[in-house]
Amino acid sequence: MESASSAPGALPYYVALSQLLGLSVVAMTGAWLGVYRGGIAWESALQFNVHPLCMVIGLIFLQGDALLVYRVFRKEPKRTTKIVHGLLHVFAFVIALVGLVAVFDYHKKKGYQDLYSLHSWCGLLVFILYLVQWLVGFGFFLFPGASFSLRSRYRPQHVFLGAAIFLLSVGTALLGLKEALLFELGTRYSAFVPEGVLANALGLLLAGFAAVVLYILTRAAWQRPARAEEQALSMDFKTLTEGDSPGSQ
């Protein structure tokens, strides 16, 4: 996507900015739910509040950080980096699952209809794609079966789909935030009540976090440099037409 613009030395500052934004998003979601929505609990009406908090921690912050693993640990052995990447996604998924159960359980107790809104349709799509992406990624990159050439061809698709799922997660969060505001505030929203202003700021922070994560991901100079032995394998591969896996690194 780019040539030699971003100096490698600037990467830590962008990573720090992404963490500052990501943690601000989590903290502000907690503050919103604590100050204006009565806090968090598994019983009573507060069970709903588990949903936004878990989704923001799992599908926004942890998912975003999982994408950055290959940039942050760009000098570590590839296998370690892969495992950290895969594990972060597992944590993200499990936390998001708690958030999903919370909202379905809350709807059931209240007798509300499920899955009618655009937010819920997008959220369901995120969940399905996330699970498929994880399983296919595991099969190709961590399970020892896939050949080197197959991995090379699948990698760019995996990276693109990962970024797309992350962006759809952020979009879904924005839709959910808006829904929660309009349901609760109604016409008071247009009177610039503090909750509305806080939630709008949270929405902009969410978009900012996504933008910085995406910026870091798309800088060519910040990509993980292939180490000597990986480079050798990849050279070997280029001389063969269809090479078998030369053993996982």
Next chain:
Amino acid sequence: MESASSAPGALPYYVALSQLLGLSVVAMTGAWLGVYRGGIAWESALQFNVHPLCMVIGLIFLQGDALLVYRVFRKEPKRTTKIVHGLLHVFAFVIALVGLVAVFDYHKKKGYQDLYSLHSWCGLLVFILYLVQWLVGFGFFLFPGASFSLRSRYRPQHVFLGAAIFLLSVGTALLGLKEALLFELGTRYSAFVPEGVLANALGLLLAGFAAVVLYILTRAAWQRPARAEEQALSMDFKTLTEGDSPGSQ
């Protein structure tokens, strides 16, 4: 972002898919406004409907197509491509401006508050960034003053910001769609009324258009190949430490 995966021959199919999705978005927005919201007019309550239609045509369809110009016309002279790219953005901006005036005028006539919602904050941000990006892009790439080295360093930032503005536009459209649904349908939304289902499908199509445009943009193999003379200039540049503009191509 990727190596040698996507075959160059597949580009036309992806471009065709993007146009199919983009035109479906425009048609479905028109159908939604025509069937469920009484159509379009500059006077009366129908003036509001000008807003979503103009925004979808300008800031979604035309903006998306403007980003694809360098891929679709990848074999044309660079200067022609630049002008088409810049002009498409001008059309997009002017149409969006009509949509902006429509909603402010409608709010004024109705005595509604302006700029209180997350949708409006994101929309305002899109407008400011779009204008700045266009002016800076014009200054660097079409105005003859900027040196070759300056252009090379600014290009990746321009590409990233362009993609980010496009994605924020799509996110803003989703927020606006959700707002329009909740204001009008209220609790009927949860009864799966046809308008709600149609609008949800429109939301998914919007996300699909964004995904395909982004996919085309990020495939390395589909980027515009540097022509012989451009390549020569770029080689020249590499041997100089800080070269002056070798004349615009």
